[in-house]
Amino acid sequence: MQEAQPLTENILAATIQQRAADSYKGTYGRVTLIGGNRNFGGAIIMASEAAVYSGAGLVTTITDASNQDALHARLPEAMFADITDFDQSRELIKGSDVVVVGPGLGTDDEAAAVLADVFNVIQSDQILVIDGSAITLVAERHLPLPETHLIMTPHQMEWQRLSGIAIDKQTVDWNLAIIDQLDATIVLKSHRTQVYTDNGVYENTIGTPAQATGGMGDTLAGMVGGFTAQFKDTDQAVLAAVYSHSAIAEKLAKTQYVVLPHQIVAQLPQFMKAHEG
Amino acid sequence: MQEAQPLTENILAATIQQRAADSYKGTYGRVTLIGGNRNFGGAIIMASEAAVYSGAGLVTTITDASNQDALHARLPEAMFADITDFDQSRELIKGSDVVVVGPGLGTDDEAAAVLADVFNVIQSDQILVIDGSAITLVAERHLPLPETHLIMTPHQMEWQRLSGIAIDKQTVDWNLAIIDQLDATIVLKSHRTQVYTDNGVYENTIGTPAQATGGMGDTLAGMVGGFTAQFKDTDQAVLAAVYSHSAIAEKLAKTQYVVLPHQIVAQLPQFMKAHEG
């Protein structure tokens, strides 16, 4: 029976590189985030904020047109694209280092069409983060996953839908049996989030119930996008994003009964600076 | 002649539970807030902010479509639904632990139709908070109240409309005579707010005239929603929300001539942490 290794603070200094003096925004990657229907616009906005505040070089948000105003009112640093304009979306995806799809995407036919198009366009040298509704769509519609560097960030119920493993049966061994077929890095979110990588299974030992509120997963997905766009070792980047997310929340929870996702995002630049290698 | 008991700080530690380590967002309840026509969008936004910042697990705001942008610009953590889409609203209500209806809803025929539909859909095991315009609608249109756990939050004029008791006759005895028929927890808002519960009548002894500004009631309604979604004893949750609202305002009023509703909301996570049991 395999065991998960504890994820420790060491991952931060090992991953978060001091920036080179002659770098430019292109050095830190293009991240495109896709999601946010008319009901769930906040999800893709929070994910986009996480990508920007973690230091991604250029961030574009492909979302329902009704979310354009709120996106720019909160985050003028992100570019906007209309999710119904497939031609524009394809160009943006092609030019990306990392694509995050799913936060607030929804699970209707339009969402499924968007996701299928992402899967068609994405190339094998790109990173694709599949989160939230997109995981449910993959599970429910049996969508074949594209050949690319895949990262999936299900919570336990989404993982049950995807893997067929009931929540109370989600042991490391059972999970690995499925993950070996998926050829993906899996971030299995729970109060002790596990990360399944090619180089082992890690378990987050920090975090706080003050994080138990809507939008936390969207924020983590955006951070995974931002970290993998910047840091070369993708597995490490995922692990560092997971650890940072919980560590910031723990710190805020010392004085807060609930920690809101946007409050974690706001702390990212200071946290990353304090822990760079 | 019955007397109201003073509401004291003890209610906080007795109510605000330390969160269990293995809890998740579902543990803290789904709150759906319904209101905000084209004129009064700010009211439902403030109520929704109060629900999120008090720690509710998942918050959805059903409101006029014209309020979608401002809602997400201020509060990406909330989900949005169009108040004219009754099918979607019904699904959302059914999936809720607590429904708050009324802030900024208005009193026209469309508002009445929304309220009637809420009354039809709500189930007996759910909590329904009726606030603001919704109270006026109930009074003016003689709407029969649904059988559910009812909380109503009238100010004195709204209570006059609902109970038929003129403001200067609103004594505990007279109020109880009506409340016994209503089978509801009543939060009667004044500069000494009273809370009528099955286990007695309580009177708030704190608060400040710096709170005398528009939106305070909307914020309190949202807090009642957030607290009752999280804390098992509903009466205690209502009392703790009322006390917290005034206590935060009192603290801010030490250095502010007027205290704005959104400023109370911003202090909620810190206040609740400082007073958890």
Added chain:
Amino acid sequence: MQEAQPLTENILAATIQQRAADSYKGTYGRVTLIGGNRNFGGAIIMASEAAVYSGAGLVTTITDASNQDALHARLPEAMFADITDFDQSRELIKGSDVVVVGPGLGTDDEAAAVLADVFNVIQSDQILVIDGSAITLVAERHLPLPETHLIMTPHQMEWQRLSGIAIDKQTVDWNLAIIDQLDATIVLKSHRTQVYTDNGVYENTIGTPAQATGGMGDTLAGMVGGFTAQFKDTDQAVLAAVYSHSAIAEKLAKTQYVVLPHQIVAQLPQFMKAHEG
């Protein structure tokens, strides 16, 4: 030759009353602000913020429909009404203690129609603050002023248009000759703003060139609305608003090269508390 008296800090304690414990939002007045066409929405938003943050009980903003989102994204405490809905506007004006008309209103025919309607509806026991574009409209279109408690807040060029007195001829004596006919309190804005009241002429001796930026006048107009809604002696309220506006700016200018209007507004609750009588 008459001289203006210096306006001193004494006006603050003489005007800003400690709030009575049993007061409620109605005690602090209903203020309706009218302005903000599609181009100048920021002006009426800043004025509305000033009214809310100075402590007015209830604030409604009548403006172009395209400004609804930004108003509520910044200021959920204000209610919104569509400036093209004259019936609704009339009801709102009738129910107001103070009406502020002009910030960002523009000077086209639609703006003139709005202003004429305000003049028709306003009653003699109400306070009407005429600012910005509305002053230009009165001057250019020779609109007869309504019989009510009038306050006008022209800058020097607007006063030239209205009074016919060239800027370099705007002495106290010449100004008084016109003001006696107008039957209005005049706030003549310059780097040494003068206030012409029935009880004398006052000159502001504080202020800073860091205030020389767009939107300062809109903010002052909103403060005049908020102060006159709350404090019984209208002349004193106007003087206290003028003094507070400059005093806050002076304080901020100690560490800022430019002081933005919204930064003054944010300081109002603390400033007023520190100087209440």
Added chain:
Amino acid sequence: MQEAQPLTENILAATIQQRAADSYKGTYGRVTLIGGNRNFGGAIIMASEAAVYSGAGLVTTITDASNQDALHARLPEAMFADITDFDQSRELIKGSDVVVVGPGLGTDDEAAAVLADVFNVIQSDQILVIDGSAITLVAERHLPLPETHLIMTPHQMEWQRLSGIAIDKQTVDWNLAIIDQLDATIVLKSHRTQVYTDNGVYENTIGTPAQATGGMGDTLAGMVGGFTAQFKDTDQAVLAAVYSHSAIAEKLAKTQYVVLPHQIVAQLPQFMKAHEG
């Protein structure tokens, strides 16, 4: 072989004048910023914020109508105009001291039509800052530059498009050969930004890779607009804007892994005050 002189902190005190007591908003110039299509609205918003926070007297933003809400939600101090209303735009340009064109403008035919109209309307006594997409448009469509005080702010790739000099050949001598024909001040952005003026070539020696993120250029363009509107010596104003931008970023980067453009803007009033001459 010519060498660039190092740009030093001395430029600040030499440029940023203490404001005269009797100045008014007109003293600090009218700046009109043009850009922001439906995809890139954040760019013109960030540029406009930079102009306002650096102290420009009056700022108008001509942009796609879909950006109106987000502009005013973030920056009520700016006025808005619809970029498709050429008549209104022409009047606004004519009344400006400084026009900034390009941030988020895009490079399609509509953008080209806007830019051509700016070039037609601008007068020889005005300052025109050409940034971002507008530089690409000039290069790709071989647009003749207008006779006015021109400032262009290309990054290295844009300068390659405009000058024909490949990035690795962009030496001071080669650059000067082209710039002599352009009759423009050139801000050539890289991690060591160079400024080519009539009075010499300067090189920025400060700055931080924490600035390597989208929107930095837009913010600098807005600052160049704000500084040149206020300070008489245009070359000095450009140099002071470039230096201030990097100096603020350096300071923030001491505690932040990434510095976001809007965070630099927020520090401008304090930074300028601390360094005024």
